[in-house]
Amino acid sequence: MEAFEKNIPICFKIKNLAHLIKRNLNSSLPEESGLTGAQGFVIGYIYNQGGEAFQKDLEKNFNIRRSTITCLLQLMEKNGFIVREFSPSDARLKKIRLTEKAEDAHKKIMEKIYEIDERIAYGISDKEKEMFLDILCKMEQNLN
Amino acid sequence: MEAFEKNIPICFKIKNLAHLIKRNLNSSLPEESGLTGAQGFVIGYIYNQGGEAFQKDLEKNFNIRRSTITCLLQLMEKNGFIVREFSPSDARLKKIRLTEKAEDAHKKIMEKIYEIDERIAYGISDKEKEMFLDILCKMEQNLN
DNA sequence: CTATAATTGTTAGTGTCCTAACATTTAGGA
DNA sequence: TCCTAAATGTTAGGACACTAACAATTATAG
Numbered sequence: 001m002e003a004f005e006k007n008i009p010i011c012f013k014i015k016n017l018a019h020l021i022k023r024n025l026n027s028s029l030p031e032e033s034g035l036t037g038a039q040g041f042v043i044g045y046i047y048n049q050g051g052e053a054f055q056k057d058l059e060k061n062f063n064i065r066r067s068t069i070t071c072l073l074q075l076m077e078k079n080g081f082i083v084r085e086f087s088p089s090d091a092r093l094k095k096i097r098l099t100e101k102a103e104d105a106h107k108k109i110m111e112k113i114y115e116i117d118e119r120i121a122y123g124i125s126d127k128e129k130e131m132f133l134d135i136l137c138k139m140e141q142n143l144n
Numbered sequence: 145m146e147a148f149e150k151n152i153p154i155c156f157k158i159k160n161l162a163h164l165i166k167r168n169l170n171s172s173l174p175e176e177s178g179l180t181g182a183q184g185f186v187i188g189y190i191y192n193q194g195g196e197a198f199q200k201d202l203e204k205n206f207n208i209r210r211s212t213i214t215c216l217l218q219l220m221e222k223n224g225f226i227v228r229e230f231s232p233s234d235a236r237l238k239k240i241r242l243t244e245k246a247e248d249a250h251k252k253i254m255e256k257i258y259e260i261d262e263r264i265a266y267g268i269s270d271k272e273k274e275m276f277l278d279i280l281c282k283m284e285q286n287l288n
Numbered sequence: 289c290t291a292t293a294a295t296t297g298t299t300a301g302t303g304t305c306c307t308a309a310c311a312t313t314t315a316g317g318a
Numbered sequence: 319t320c321c322t323a324a325a326t327g328t329t330a331g332g333a334c335a336c337t338a339a340c341a342a343t344t345a346t347a348g
Contacts, residue, residue, distance in 0.1 A: 009261045010273070011165045012185065013280050016207065018162030019335080020287040021155045026303095026336075038304060041156065056326065063160065068305055070328055075303075092313050092326045117153045120283040129154070132279045135272055136157050139264040143164040163305080170306075170333095182334065200296065212335055214298055219333075236296040236343045294345070299338100306333075315324070 021116060028112045033105065034079045040109035042072060043081060043102050051098045054087070058096070081105070165260060172256045177249065178223045184253035186216060187225060187246050195242045198231070202240070225249070 025037035045061055046053045058069050073096065076082045081102040087093035098106075121129055169181035189205055190197045202213050217240065220226045225246040231237035242250075265273055 009257050010277065010280075011169070011257060011260045011264060013277065013284070014158065015162045015165060017280060017284050017287075018159045019207065020284065021159060023336080024287055025155070031337095036303065054326090059326090063164065064304085065306065066327060067307080067329080071304070074328095090314070090326090094327070113153050113155065116155045120155060120286050122286045124279055124282060128275070128279055131272070132276060133154065133157065135268055135276045136154075136161060138268060140157070140161050140164065142264050142266045143161075143168055167306080175307095180333065198296090203296090208334085209336065210297060211299080211337080215334070218298095234296090234344070238297070290348090292345100292347080294343100296341100296343080298341080300340100301337090303336080304334090307331090309329085311326100311328080313324100313326080315322100317322085318320090 017120075021120070024116055024119075025112060028115070029109070035081070035105060035109070038072060039076055039079075039081065040105075040113065042076065043098060043106055043109060044113070046082075046096060046098050047103065047106050051103070053096050054093050055096065056093070076102075161264075165264070168260055168263075169256060172259070173253070179225070179249060179253070182216060183220055183223075183225060184249075184257065186220065187242060187250055187253060188257070190226070190240060190242050191247065191250050195247070197240050198237050199240065200237070220246075 022037055025040070029035050029037065029040065041062070042058060045058065049057070055066070055069050055073065058064075058073075059066055062069075073082060073084065077084055080099055083097045083099060084094050085097075087095050124132070166181055169184070173179050173181065173184065185206070186202060189202065193201070199210070199213050199217065202208075202217075203210055206213075217226060217228065221228055224243055227241045227243060228238050229241075231239050268276070
C-alpha cells in the first residue's frame with residue numbers, strides 16, 4: 001500500500017493479510033454446504049474438545065463477543081452442523097454438540113486450513129516461520 | 145488457542161491478531177464522530193493522494209470488492225467525511241474528495257494507528273520487526 | 289459504424305463482527 | 319434468608335466484508 005509511503009503501519013499489513021486469508025479460505029470451501037471459514041474453525045475447536053463445548057468456551061477461545069457466538073451458532077444450528085441444549089447442572093449454560101455432518105466435514109476443513117498455511121509459508125524457512133510465530137504471539141499478548 | 149494442540153495454524157493466529165487490532169482501533173476512536181478504523185484507513189489513503197481519489201483506486205489499494213467500497217463510501221458521505229461526484233472526463237468514474245471534517249480528523253486517526261503499531265511492537269527489536277514485515281510481505285504475495 | 293467486450297459503480301441479500309440493553313440463573317454477603 | 323452481584327445467553331441494530339445480478343459508459347474489433 002503506497003498510501004502511507006515509507007511508513008506503512010504494521011497493523012495495516014496484518015489486517016490486510018488476514019483479509020486475504022479469510023477470502024481464500026471462504027472461497028475454497030464447498031458453497032453448497034453453507035460452510036464458512038469461521039464455522040470451520042468453530043467445528044475444529046469443538047472437535048478437539050471431544051465433540052462438545054459450552055458457548056462460553058468458544059467465547060474465550062476465539063476472543064469474540066457472546067452475541068457474536070450466539071449469531072454464529074444459530075446459523076450453524078440452522079445449517080445442521082451443531083445441536084444445542086441446556087446443561088442440566090447449570091441452566092445458564094448451553095452445551096453445543098457437533099452433528100455427524102460436522103464431523104464428516106471436519107477433516108476436509110482442516111485440509112483446506114493447512115493448505116492455506118502451506119501456501120502462505122511458501123519460500124519461508126522453518127527458522128523464519130518459528131520466529132514469525134514467536135513475534136505473532138508477543139503481539140497478541142501486547143494487545144492483552 | 146489450545147484447540148489445535150501443537151499445530152495451531154498460522155493463518156488462524158494471523159486472523160486472531162488482526163481481529164484484536166481491529167477491535168482496539170475501533171474502540172480508540174471517538175464514538176460521537178461515527179468514525180471507524182476502516183474509514184480512518186480510507187481517509188489516510190485519500191489524504192496521501194492529495195485529497196482526491198477514484199473508487200477504483202480504493203478498490204485496488206485495499207484489495208476489497210467494489211460493492212464493499214460503495215457501501216463504505218455511502219456511509220462516509222452520509223457522515224460528512226467525503227463528497228462524491230462524477231468525473232467529467234469519464235462518466236463511469238466517481239471522484240471522491242475529503243471534506244474539511246475528514247482532513248481535520250486525519251491527524252488524530254494516524255496518531256491512533258501508530259499508537260497501536262507501537263503497542264503491538266512492544267518488546268520487539270527493530271531487527272525482528274524488519275524480518276517480521278519482510279515475511280508478512282512474502283505471505284501477502286503468496287496469496288496473490 | 290456497430291456490435292461486443294471491458295470498466296466502473298450500484299443494489300440486494302448474506303455472514304461475521306461489534307455495542308448496548310435485556311433476561312435468566314447461580315453465587316455470595318449481610 | 320434475601321438482596322445484590324456475577325455469569326451466561328439473547329435481541330436489536332449497525333459496520334464491513336462477500337457474491338451475484340444489474341446498469342451505464344467507454345473501448346475495441348470487425
